[in-house]
Amino acid sequence: MSDAKPHKVKDIFVEGAIPPSFIAESIAKHATRTDIGAHEIFLGQVRADVIGGAGDVNAARTAAIEYTAYREMALERMTIIREQAFAKWPAMTCLHVHHSLGVIKAGELCFMVFASAPHRQQAREAVAWVVDRIKSELPIFGREILSDATHIWKTNL
Amino acid sequence: MSDAKPHKVKDIFVEGAIPPSFIAESIAKHATRTDIGAHEIFLGQVRADVIGGAGDVNAARTAAIEYTAYREMALERMTIIREQAFAKWPAMTCLHVHHSLGVIKAGELCFMVFASAPHRQQAREAVAWVVDRIKSELPIFGREILSDATHIWKTNL
């Protein structure tokens, strides 16, 4: 939880979905940090979007997303985002980020941003800012595998 | 997860601390709801605040908080807050709130607000709004038990 050290590159990527038990373990590790009063957690879950015709009963749905990344660049960008977050919210005690690679099925978790701080405002603002930065700046790519076995490419913008 | 039903009074109170495993179970239950893309979770943790003289090595610290509530009024207020939240964020798929009663030790979790939605903005805004409303409107009282066995009363404002 000593994430405030600058220039330490942490690997945010995990192979496969993030299990809910992993989040519980991450929460539990903070019980010894009694200067923490607030945890804010964002979780991304793969959505079974209807692709194409709304109302068309034969329309394909997202069955899974296969995530790939330009790892080296993603981890460099993440290190900068992390440092900027600790500079903006110096009271933040820790920040944990995980993103899945590989095939993640609809209903599974693929993304976690978890900030802790003495008070809620810092943790809340930091999570919102970090989630938005990651979505727009990290070179992560998503191939949406549809229920009819075709695919399309997910884009955040 | 069918929280959108109006006027259903749900009991938010749990006896003792909220275990991290409870949060994992709550997350896991949403895997079947493949219209969800974002979960936002706020957790309150009891902080070992230094009471009185900062820098005084003999200063007492918060060892635990004993929570009590005017249950009937708290649940009525919570039902209204829940309905207003679903009216403000109609895309929100579920909202789960739990608050501890009894003695919660420093480092333990006493409060959870958990919203899910197709997209992050709705879940994020709803959690922030619901947390703030609960802190200012629910008749919940906290006796801070200090390390020197004295106590003071916690107030949010």
Added chain:
Amino acid sequence: MEVLLFGMIAEKAGSPTLQVDADSLEALRTQLVERIPALRGMRYAIAVDRQVVTTDHALTGTEEIAVLPPFAGG
């Protein structure tokens, strides 16, 4: 009528309830500070039928009345 007391106010009163006889909120307030002198320096709210009320109000004696110290949830 029985008034419900909570938190710091119940502690100061030495009891979670107090018997009072009042036909208005104003009369209730007067009796409360007489019976629980510590209330004088304290911020508190009065809830009638689980709603915080701030203006004067007739009381029939059938209401659920509570005296609430500052909230501390979360």
Added chain:
Amino acid sequence: MEVLLFGMIAEKAGSPTLQVDADSLEALRTQLVERIPALRGMRYAIAVDRQVVTTDHALTGTEEIAVLPPFAGG
């Protein structure tokens, strides 16, 4: 020099890398659209040494160059 390709662009190119010979970013762009015609109608970014660059730029051939389709993290 070897250029790294990702996501939809690697799919269109049929390979995760492409060999090109370019002494500037402008020359690289020209070659990229010749070799991967699908790039013409596509939004993409070029990263040099893991930084997105938008203006023209001399290339020595030692840089790590990547062609990136729209990001989709989260």
